[in-house]
Amino acid sequence: MPQRGSSQTATVLGGGSWGTALAHVLGCHGYDTMLWMRDDEVVREINEQHTNRTYHGDRHIHEKVRATSNLAQAAGHAEVILVVVPSKAVREVAFELGDHVTGDQILISATKGLEAARLTRMSEVLREETCVRKVGALSGPNLAAEVLAEQPSACVVASRFEEVIEKAERMLAGPRFRIYGNFDVVGVEIAGALKNIIAIAAGVSHGLGFGANTLAMLMTRGLAEISRFGEALGAEPMTFLGLAGVGDLIATCTSELSRNHTVGRRLAQGLKLADIQKEMHMVAEGVFTTQAAHQHARRLGVDMPICEGVYKALFEGAAIESVLQNLMARASRYENSYSPIGEPATVTGSILDYATAIASREGNGREGAAKVARNGEAVS
Amino acid sequence: MRNDLRDAAVVEVRSRIVAACIQQAALPDGLPLDVLINETLYFERKRLTADKTSPTWAADLAFWDDVKSRLSRAGEAEMRRLLERIVDRFVGEIVGNFNPWVYSMATRVLPKGLPMLLNAISPKRLLTEGGLPDIGDTIRIQGQVGALRRSQERGTVILTPTHVSNLDSPVIGWMLYAAGLPPFTYGAGLNLFSNPMIAFFMRNLGAYRVDRMKQAPLYKDVLKEYATVSMELGQSNLFFPAGTRVRSGEVEQHLKLGLMSSGLRAYIQNLRSGKAKPNVYVVPVNLNYHLVLEAETLIEEHLRKLGKSRYIITDDESSRPRKVYEFLRALVNLDGKITVTVGDPIDPFGNAVDEEGESLDPRGRRVDIRRYVQDRDGTYGQLPQRDRVYTTECGEAVARAFRSNNVVLTTNLVAFAMFQHLKAVNPEMDLYRLLRTGGDGAGVEMGLLADRVRRIAEAARKLSDQGRIRMDETVAGGQPTAIIADALKHFGTYHATPVLARHGDRVFAEDMNLLLYYQNRLVGYRFEQVVAEPRGGAARSEEEAA
Numbered sequence: 037m038p039q040r041g042s043s044q045t046a047t048v049l050g051g052g053s054w055g056t057a058l059a060h061v062l063g064c065h066g067y068d069t070m071l072w073m074r075d076d077e078v079v080r081e082i083n084e085q086h087t088n089r090t091y092h093g094d095r096h097i098h099e100k101v102r103a104t105s106n107l108a109q110a111a112g113h114a115e116v117i118l119v120v121v122p123s124k125a126v127r128e129v130a131f132e133l134g135d136h137v138t139g140d141q142i143l144i145s146a147t148k149g150l151e152a153a154r155l156t157r158m159s160e161v162l163r164e165e166t167c168v169r170k171v172g173a174l175s176g177p178n179l180a181a182e183v184l185a186e187q188p189s190a191c192v193v194a195s196r197f198e199e200v201i202e203k204a205e206r207m208l209a210g211p212r213f214r215i216y217g218n219f220d221v222v223g224v225e226i227a228g229a230l231k232n233i234i235a236i237a238a239g240v241s242h243g244l245g246f247g248a249n250t251l252a253m254l255m256t257r258g259l260a261e262i263s264r265f266g267e268a269l270g271a272e273p274m275t276f277l278g279l280a281g282v283g284d285l286i287a288t289c290t291s292e293l294s295r296n297h298t299v300g301r302r303l304a305q306g307l308k309l310a311d312i313q314k315e316m317h318m319v320a321e322g323v324f325t326t327q328a329a330h331q332h333a334r335r336l337g338v339d340m341p342i343c344e345g346v347y348k349a350l351f352e353g354a355a356i357e358s359v360l361q362n363l364m365a366r367a368s369r370y371e372n373s374y375s376p377i378g379e380p381a382t383v384t385g386s387i388l389d390y391a392t393a394i395a396s397r398e399g400n401g402r403e404g405a406a407k408v409a410r411n412g413e414a415v416s
Numbered sequence: 417m418r419n420d421l422r423d424a425a426v427v428e429v430r431s432r433i434v435a436a437c438i439q440q441a442a443l444p445d446g447l448p449l450d451v452l453i454n455e456t457l458y459f460e461r462k463r464l465t466a467d468k469t470s471p472t473w474a475a476d477l478a479f480w481d482d483v484k485s486r487l488s489r490a491g492e493a494e495m496r497r498l499l500e501r502i503v504d505r506f507v508g509e510i511v512g513n514f515n516p517w518v519y520s521m522a523t524r525v526l527p528k529g530l531p532m533l534l535n536a537i538s539p540k541r542l543l544t545e546g547g548l549p550d551i552g553d554t555i556r557i558q559g560q561v562g563a564l565r566r567s568q569e570r571g572t573v574i575l576t577p578t579h580v581s582n583l584d585s586p587v588i589g590w591m592l593y594a595a596g597l598p599p600f601t602y603g604a605g606l607n608l609f610s611n612p613m614i615a616f617f618m619r620n621l622g623a624y625r626v627d628r629m630k631q632a633p634l635y636k637d638v639l640k641e642y643a644t645v646s647m648e649l650g651q652s653n654l655f656f657p658a659g660t661r662v663r664s665g666e667v668e669q670h671l672k673l674g675l676m677s678s679g680l681r682a683y684i685q686n687l688r689s690g691k692a693k694p695n696v697y698v699v700p701v702n703l704n705y706h707l708v709l710e711a712e713t714l715i716e717e718h719l720r721k722l723g724k725s726r727y728i729i730t731d732d733e734s735s736r737p738r739k740v741y742e743f744l745r746a747l748v749n750l751d752g753k754i755t756v757t758v759g760d761p762i763d764p765f766g767n768a769v770d771e772e773g774e775s776l777d778p779r780g781r782r783v784d785i786r787r788y789v790q791d792r793d794g795t796y797g798q799l800p801q802r803d804r805v806y807t808t809e810c811g812e813a814v815a816r817a818f819r820s821n822n823v824v825l826t827t828n829l830v831a832f833a834m835f836q837h838l839k840a841v842n843p844e845m846d847l848y849r850l851l852r853t854g855g856d857g858a859g860v861e862m863g864l865l866a867d868r869v870r871r872i873a874e875a876a877r878k879l880s881d882q883g884r885i886r887m888d889e890t891v892a893g894g895q896p897t898a899i900i901a902d903a904l905k906h907f908g909t910y911h912a913t914p915v916l917a918r919h920g921d922r923v924f925a926e927d928m929n930l931l932l933y934y935q936n937r938l939v940g941y942r943f944e945q946v947v948a949e950p951r952g953g954a955a956r957s958e959e960e961a962a
Contacts, residue, residue, distance in 0.1 A: 115792075134781060139784065139786075139787035164778050166777060167781070169788060196808070197802055
């Protein structure tokens with residue numbers, strides 16, 4: 037493989053909307069890019085007409101992008117391989133890829149999603165199915181059409197390895213595309229996957245005719261619960277304030293084009309999940325993610341009211357009105373500590389102060405005393 | 417390490433460290449030599465001020481005073497000489513005195529010598545008291561001994577055992593001997609050398625000395641390089657990745673990777689120099705004791721540390737010969753076993769390894785691991801950040817092995833059942849209060865304890881079927897009463913206060929700290945949930961069993 041490792045090659049797996057856009061960016065940056073996909077007809081279309089009409093209409097795709105349906109050839113073509121196949125297909129493709137890759141190569145997942153059973157992240161799947169250690173994840177507010185139209189945008193590349201971040205930066209950074217690095221792979225991938233749940237909620241809000249206030253509330257409190265969930269899995273909270281967190285959330289929740297948003301709007305119209313799926317022919321990623329988050333939030337001991345609401349609407353047929361009512365009727369809380377307003381805060385310094393605080397609270401006497409006992413600092 | 421190898425290692429370490437120091441000093445953002453020496457001087461003087469008990473205190477002080485006075489007026493050449501002297505001194509301390517005669521003698525008398533070492537009492541006493549139990553019978557060796565031997569033939573091995581007791585290294589020594597393997601090189605804390613008997617043997621069975629009080633980065637580099645060079649010379653190393661004995665009694669999950677990174681460095685160096693057998697294998701080993709010699713001291717320090725005051729144990733049960741003797745007596749009389757479980761070898765990147773020593777990917781396909789450390793142009797090189805991640809991942813693989821090769825012993829199981837019960841019936845108590853009061857002090861009815869024990873044993877069996885934990889014979893037998901009886905027998909012997917005692921139909925916790933210590937070995941398997949189920953939950957556990 038004489039080509040391998042020469043600085044001007046790249047491989048992208050997956051000829052969908054985002055994979056094609058990334059291949060185009062690499063082509064623009066002067067990389068001989070091999071774009072792998074299963075469909076031979078699309079391969080021919082890209083190689084002969086330099087278009088991918090299924091996703092991008094007549095938009096021209098750079099000549100340096102060559103399509104192939106031969107995975108071995110694609111894997112051997114470049115040191116760095118971007119994996120952009122649908123989340124449901126990543127494991128299968130990665131397993132096959134495992135026959136062709138070697139330990140010096142780099143795999144970067146640009147797919148957002150999780151495997152529900154063990155909450156496996158996409159870069160973990162790559163790690164579990166191949167010998168490659170240098171894996172990473174690319175995420176952020178990147179609507180493929182806008183990237184392809186060369187509108188200014190940015191993304192995050194996360195990896196445990198500096199080498200992965202540096203090489204991705206060299207290949208992808210350009211006058212219209214900024215790259216940020218992050219070592220918090222867990223945070224970046226969790227943020228990218230879970231934001232889809234909030235996007236569904238945003239769609240509901242839009243469908244009910246609510247305005248900016250409601251949307252802002254959903255996004256902010258939604259981010260808070262995503263962030264708590266991520267932290268329970270070992271992510272750093274700051275990551276959620278970055279491009280993969282807030283950034284992607286804003287892009288997804290404000291764009292009406294996203295499939296998740298559509299699911300939400302249809303829910304607001306009173307449709308059930310089965311009907312929506314029939315109508316869309318395709319399942320929105322957020323539907324799976326909602327299920328996964330619901331399954332694991334309890335195990336992790338994380339409170340996720342908005343996700344729960346979306347889950348009830350999607351899978352338990354709950355009426356949107358009642359879900360909304362329940363959300364709004366929740367106990368008022370302090371923003372930072374997340375403790376309920378009206379319950380005495382735990383005072384660690386003085387037992388007496390604590391007891392006095394409870395006693396002075398109207399109508400809270402009994403409840404408060406019970407709480408003291410529970411904290412093990414009983415004042416009898 | 418053999419005499420000639422040791423000399424070669426000393427020379428190599430010195431030249432590498434000095435060369436690296438000079439090289440980096442020449443870089444635009446490198447540390448100039450005088451700053452480097454000053455930094456080392458600073459750490460050493462700080463150490464000497466803080467602790468004056470070291471036997472070499474006066475000599476050390478004189479040495480560093482001399483360094484200080486020379487440094488102030490040293491030119492370029494004098495600075496290098498100073499650096500060489502410092503590195504020489506560090507290497508000398510690490511290697512220690514080596515007596516080839518003792519080495520050969522000790523190697524020959526290994527079969528007798530190791531039990532003696534285990535007893536850690538004076539040979540005179542051995543002769544006069546006589547009738548000493550055969551310790552070899554007390555150590556049960558299981559797991560991948562064959563794979564360990566093959567790894568040793570195919571390359572260099574880093575043995576990474578769990579660490580609970582100062583008896584660990586002699587026990588490992590015995591295991592190596594019994595497996596027909598030569599002694600391994602290993603770094604032992606200076607405090608271990610305070611028992612003259614242990615010190616005598618350790619120094620002469622491949623141990624080098626690690627002074628944990630020395631915090632200078634240069635010292636740590638010398639230490640790491642010594643391990644690296646010894647591995648390049650084909651010396652297999654023993655290294656406890658927990659760093660020190662685990663205080664809490666838990667299976668260690670946060671590992672120190674210092675010497676594991678030496679394994680990767682040695683591997684890369686071997687590739688560069690075209691060694692015929694470049695491979696380095698990491699072999700995790702689990703040590704399980706029914707009773708732990710230093711349990712009282714360890715758990716006490718753990719609790720103290722939780723409460724934020726930290727100190728290093730320099731004196732504990734293992735430096736008191738009588739205590740060691742009583743401990744072993746108890747163990748042997750009870751027909752107890754120290755279980756040594758040799759895990760599957762892995763490569764320095766954490767990959768599994770097949771019968772022929774070739775690395776496998778997670779799906780069992782062979783991997784050319786040289787590629788992990790190859791540059792674009794095909795040369796092998798170190799890349800510090802990359803190699804740190806590789807080592808972290810190797811450490812994660814070792815931690816997983818520690819978990820799945822942990823052996824559930826009766827003492828751990830019963831302590832776990834008892835402690836979790838006390839916690840459940842006293843939900844209002846925090847840990848400290850629970851430890852102080854022992855709960856309500858009413859003990860637990862035998863039948864109830866047996867029910868808890870049975871549930872945990874069932875859960876353990878399920879995990880063990882999936883290869884996620886191991887069980888000893890009594891636990892595998894699954895008879896709650898037999899398990900409790902065996903645990904009570906052990907608990908009643910060695911420790912000053914029995915951990916658990918039976919009075920009539922009830923079992924009482926007599927020493928809460930030790931109870932916590934022994935139960936902690938089973939933390940991390942979610943057995944808590946099994947116990948926490950209400951009593952009516954028996955139906956559910958039956959359903960689970962089905």
